[in-house]
Amino acid sequence: MKRQFESPQPSLFEEGEPSVVLTRAQETELAMLVETLLREIAMALANGGIADDQDHS
Numbered sequence: 001m002k003r004q005f006e007s008p009q010p011s012l013f014e015e016g017e018p019s020v021v022l023t024r025a026q027e028t029e030l031a032m033l034v035e036t037l038l039r040e041i042a043m044a045l046a047n048g049g050i051a052d053d054q055d056h057s
Contacts, residue, residue: 022030
């Protein structure tokens with residue numbers, strides 16, 4: 001007999017209500033943050049500013 005247990009974390013693909021409800025102000029702030037981060041990444045890629053941080057020695 002297989003044991004089944006309930007995970008304390010929801011599934012990534014679980015349907016239903018979101019566990020966190022953001023206010024309009026929080027959504028706007030989050031959108032601006034994501035846009036800024038994406039812009040920074042794009043600028044770093046365009047300028048060759050991203051180095052390989054992995055140690056291959």
